[in-house]
Amino acid sequence: MSRNIDELKLQANTIRKDILRMIYNIQSGHLGGSFSMVEMLTALYFDEMHYDPKDPSLKDRDRFVLSKGHTAPALYATLANAGFFPKEKLMSSFRRIDSMLQGHPDMKKTPGVEMTSGSLGIGLSAANGMALGNRHQGIGARVYCMIGDGEINEGQIWEAAATASHYHLDNLVAFTDVNGLQNDAETKKVKDMLDIGAKWKAFGFHTIEIDGHDFNQIFAALDEARAKKGVPTAIISHTVKGKGVSFMENVVAFHGKTPTKEEYENGMQELENAI
Amino acid sequence: MKKSFRSTLINAITKSAEEYPDMVVLNADSARALKLTEFSAAYPDRMIGVGISEADLIGTAAGMASTGLIPVVVGFSMFVSEKPFEQIRQAIAYPNLNVKIVATHSGLCVGQDGATHQALEDMAVIRSLPNFKVFAAADVTETEAALQAMLKHDGPAYLRLGRDLAEDIFDGNKSFTPGGADVLREGDDITIAACGLMVEQALIAAAGLKSQGIGATVINAYSIKPLAETLLFEKAKKTGAFVTAEDHSVIGGLGSAVCEYLSQTCPVPVIRVGVPDRFGESGSQDELYRKYGLTADDIIAAAKKAISMKTMNTKG
Numbered sequence: 001m002s003r004n005i006d007e008l009k010l011q012a013n014t015i016r017k018d019i020l021r022m023i024y025n026i027q028s029g030h031l032g033g034s035f036s037m038v039e040m041l042t043a044l045y046f047d048e049m050h051y052d053p054k055d056p057s058l059k060d061r062d063r064f065v066l067s068k069g070h071t072a073p074a075l076y077a078t079l080a081n082a083g084f085f086p087k088e089k090l091m092s093s094f095r096r097i098d099s100m101l102q103g104h105p106d107m108k109k110t111p112g113v114e115m116t117s118g119s120l121g122i123g124l125s126a127a128n129g130m131a132l133g134n135r136h137q138g139i140g141a142r143v144y145c146m147i148g149d150g151e152i153n154e155g156q157i158w159e160a161a162a163t164a165s166h167y168h169l170d171n172l173v174a175f176t177d178v179n180g181l182q183n184d185a186e187t188k189k190v191k192d193m194l195d196i197g198a199k200w201k202a203f204g205f206h207t208i209e210i211d212g213h214d215f216n217q218i219f220a221a222l223d224e225a226r227a228k229k230g231v232p233t234a235i236i237s238h239t240v241k242g243k244g245v246s247f248m249e250n251v252v253a254f255h256g257k258t259p260t261k262e263e264y265e266n267g268m269q270e271l272e273n274a275i
Numbered sequence: 276m277k278k279s280f281r282s283t284l285i286n287a288i289t290k291s292a293e294e295y296p297d298m299v300v301l302n303a304d305s306a307r308a309l310k311l312t313e314f315s316a317a318y319p320d321r322m323i324g325v326g327i328s329e330a331d332l333i334g335t336a337a338g339m340a341s342t343g344l345i346p347v348v349v350g351f352s353m354f355v356s357e358k359p360f361e362q363i364r365q366a367i368a369y370p371n372l373n374v375k376i377v378a379t380h381s382g383l384c385v386g387q388d389g390a391t392h393q394a395l396e397d398m399a400v401i402r403s404l405p406n407f408k409v410f411a412a413a414d415v416t417e418t419e420a421a422l423q424a425m426l427k428h429d430g431p432a433y434l435r436l437g438r439d440l441a442e443d444i445f446d447g448n449k450s451f452t453p454g455g456a457d458v459l460r461e462g463d464d465i466t467i468a469a470c471g472l473m474v475e476q477a478l479i480a481a482a483g484l485k486s487q488g489i490g491a492t493v494i495n496a497y498s499i500k501p502l503a504e505t506l507l508f509e510k511a512k513k514t515g516a517f518v519t520a521e522d523h524s525v526i527g528g529l530g531s532a533v534c535e536y537l538s539q540t541c542p543v544p545v546i547r548v549g550v551p552d553r554f555g556e557s558g559s560q561d562e563l564y565r566k567y568g569l570t571a572d573d574i575i576a577a578a579k580k581a582i583s584m585k586t587m588n589t590k591g
Contacts, residue, residue, distance in 0.1 A: 059343075107341070107370050115341065116370040122362055125331045129338020129346075132323060136299065137342065156362070159328035163335065166326075 003047055005215045010275060011081065012042040016244045017271050018077035018090055024264040026095045028103070032254040034074035036179040036212070036239040037146060041078040043218045044144055053083035056111040062141050063114040063130050067123020067157075068148035068177065069104040070256075075113070076101050084112035121154030123147065124174055128164050131172040131232075142226070146175045150182025153191050158203065164232040165204030172232040173225045174205065177212065179241035181252050200234035212237025245270050277440040280379060283415035284436065285310045287422045288347065292318055295426050298345045299323060303332045305350050309379060329359040336374045337366035345373055345426060352378035352394035352435065360400050367431050368404040375425045376401075381411075381435045382522030383550060383567055384472055389557040395550050399527020401433045402500045408453050409500040411435040411521070411529075413474035414444045417497060420451035428453060435471060437522070438560075442475045444495075456503035462490025465578045466510040469520035470496050470529050473548070473569065477520050480574035491578060499529050502536055511541040516581035518546050520574050522564075525549040544584035546577040 015038050023029035041064075045051075049062040066075045076094060080087045085100070093099035100109045104118025115126045127145035134141050147157060164172055176196055184190050193199065201207040206228045210217040218237075225233035241255070242248030245267040248259075259267060291298060292314070301323045306312050315322035323339075325332050329350070336346035348355055355378050356363070367374045378397060385393045402409045408428065412418040418436060425432040432453075449457070459474070460481050469477035474495045481491040492510050496503060496519075511517060517537065519530035530547030537543060550567050564570050 065338075115338065116365065119361060119365045121330070122334045122337075122366050125334020125362075126338035126341070126366060128331075129335040129340070130342055131338075132335065133339040133342030133344050136320065136339075136344065139342075156328075156330040156334065159325070159331035160334065163325045163328065163331055167323075 003219060008042050008046055008215055011046050012038045013271060013275050015042060015074065015077045015081055017268060018080070018087070019073045020245070020259070020264065020267050020271065022073050022077065022090045022094045024259050025091050027258045028095050029073050029258065030070045030256050031248060031259070032181065032241040032251070033068060033071040033148060033177065033179060035243045035245070035248070036241045037071065037074055037177045038243070039213045039215060040146065040175055040218055040237060041074055043215055043222065045078050045082045047219070048222050049144070050141065053112065056084060060139050060141050063143045065115045065123045065127040065130070065143065065145045066105055066117055067145055068120065068151050069117030072103065072105050075105060076110070079110070079112040082112070120148070120151045121156040124157055124160035124164070127172060127174070128160055128167070128169060131169040132167060135171060142171050142173065144173045144175065146177060148182070149176055149178040149180065149187050149193070149196065150190065152176060152193055152196065161200065161203040161205065168230050169232045170229050173222070173235060174200070174232065175235045175237055177237055177239055179239045181241045181250065181255060183255050185252055197236045200236065204231060205234035206231050207234045207236065209236045209238065212239035213243055244274065276443050278415040278443050279440055280415060280418055280436045280438070281310050283418045284377065284379070284422070285313050287419040289314050289317055291422060291426055292321065295345055297343060298347060298426065299339060301325070301332055301336050301346050301348045302350055303327055303329050303354065309349055311349060329354050330362050333359040333362035334366050337370070337372050340372040340374050345375070347375045347377060349377045350379070351392065352381040352397045353392055356397035356401055356433065357394060363401070364404055368406050371406045371430055373429055374431055376433045377422070377436065378433065379436045380438045382437070382471070383555050383563040383569065384437045384522055384560045386438065386560045386563065387557050390554040393555040395524040395555065396527060398435060398499055398523050398529065399531070402527065402532065406431050407500065408432040408498070410497055411470040411499060412497065413471055413495055414441045416443065416445035416447055416449055417451065420449050421497070424451045424453065437472045441472060444474060451497065454498050454501040454503055456498060456506050457495040458492065458506070459495055460491065460493040462492045462514070464490045464514060465516050465518060465582055466492040466494060466514045467518045467520060467574060467578065468494040468496040468507065468529065468533055470499060472522050473520035476569065476571045477574055479571035480578065483571060483575050484578055489578065489582070496529055499532055502532055504536055507533060507536060508541050511537050511543045515585050516544045518548060518574055518577045518581055520548040522569055523549055524552065526552060544581045544587070546581045548574050548577050
């Protein structure tokens with residue numbers, strides 16, 4: 001498969017601008033952790049995954065579960081750009097009353113959202129259930145799950161990790177978005193999970209560590225995961241929280257802080273200049 | 276004759292396997308205790324065990340449901356309702372996924388295992404969740420009927436069972452519909468609405484009341500949510516007083532549900548027989564039922580009290 005990395009970079013840039021617009025527009029939402037996973041979402045939705053935006057319930061579709069549900073803006077912007085719903089919804093609907101784009105993902109309100117999430121720790125269990133359900137029904141589709149590096153404080157993630165491994169779910173890929181920051185502070189200060197890759201490995205996952213902003217590394221990992229049989233794959237993606245806007249990068253406050261008018265304008269300018 | 280909930284449950288699940296090819300059974304290291312191994316022997320690929328991981332159990336069931344399967348989660352009540360409550364809320368109730376939870380070992384009837392294993396609040400918490408139906412089975416016949424009704428219904432449902440044996444009240448055949456209830460006996464002075472193992476006690480109490488010249492209507496209120504509202508209203512009008520009876524805390528279960536409904540439609544005295552606001556302890560089921568006020572005699576006393584209150588609030 002020939003992948004046009006330049007085009008994907010352009011797509012990622014568009015998604016970042018959409019995310020910044022959405023959050024500035026409603027003055028609410030999580031920027032930092034949305035920006036850190038944009039390349040992974042772009043790689044999944046604009047190359048890797050099989051789906052039909054006109055038929056979101058396609059039986060043999062690949063599925064993506066956003067376990068770190070607070071970063072819904074990135075998922076919504078990606079889904080809109082992928083054609084699941086009109087892009088104008090990003091501005092008119094996100095976090096508003098009577099809307100299809102809730103503050104956290106809602107599978108019954110938003111086409112393309114595969115699992116309701118927002119309470120951390122549950123997504124990998126659900127992704128396992130999908131992988132088991134597909135396998136049980138002879139559907140060869142793949143399931144991708146995005147987990148935060150703060151979220152792995154949750155015990156349920158490790159319950160689910162053991163389940164995925166026990167059932168040899170080689171149709172499952174668990175990303176950990178290691179941006180190094182969580183709500184209160186640096187992940188290592190809040191609760192140091194030590195060697196994250198070693199943990200997934202110890203739970204029986206085929207483990208790959210990558211730069212989560214490098215498309216070539218993301219695709220190499222996804223190809224490797226597809227080829228790996230008998231075990232699930234964990235992709236440990238080292239990323240930068242707030243990636244793409246210099247003054248948001250690696251700043252704890254931009255976990256949930258919304259940009260001022262000046263920050264918004266400067267941020268948009270930076271993203272414009274990046275292409 | 277007393278019959279076992281557990282044996283009935285596994286027979287009912289196994290019997291439903293052909294009719295519902297999408298049904299899968301999930302458990303968390305309780306397959307042997309609940310005799311689920313009989314199902315997995317017949318359908319090895321339709322049984323998922325996740326080990327002692329109840330949060331994961333619920334999340335996995337939600338994911339499987341999203342692919343079109345019908346997951347039936349089976350476990351001890353405490354560990355499939357209260358322990359993973361938040362997962363049930365977020366991953367099953369809120370997205371309205373087609374997951375069934377069958378909870379054994381509910382209430383003081385657990386006996387010797389003691390307070391940690393006696394779920395006295397499961398109906399209270401699950402009943403508070405939108406989209407959930409909450410049922411309790413009084414005997415083995417009703418267990419089988421309930422399972423069928425749950426599988427037929429598209430959406431989340433919770434079924435509460437006792438630990439071990441139950442008197443066979445319905446003897447092989449009964450209807451079971453969400454929002455339904457059975458009138459087991461008619462009387463003009465008081466209505467006793469009971470669920471689960473307390474239905475048997477309610478029938479004994481009604482016979483005792485009759486010998487004292489008091490006529491009791493007995494309702495098997497197996498559908499705690501939705502309630503059999505029309506029937507409750509009619510009986511409140513007719514008898515003017517209620518007793519509820521359940522092996523559950525008096526807070527949040529059937530008694531609360533009946534009070535919530537009648538207080539807004541046909542306010543009559545309601546005395547709730549159930550576990551007072553406290554935890555249980557070890558002991559036999561009979562000992563615990565006596566100590567915590569869950570006997571037919573307690574229902575009789577409650578009935579007399581409710582009847583005496585009929586005129587209490589009348590002005591003048």
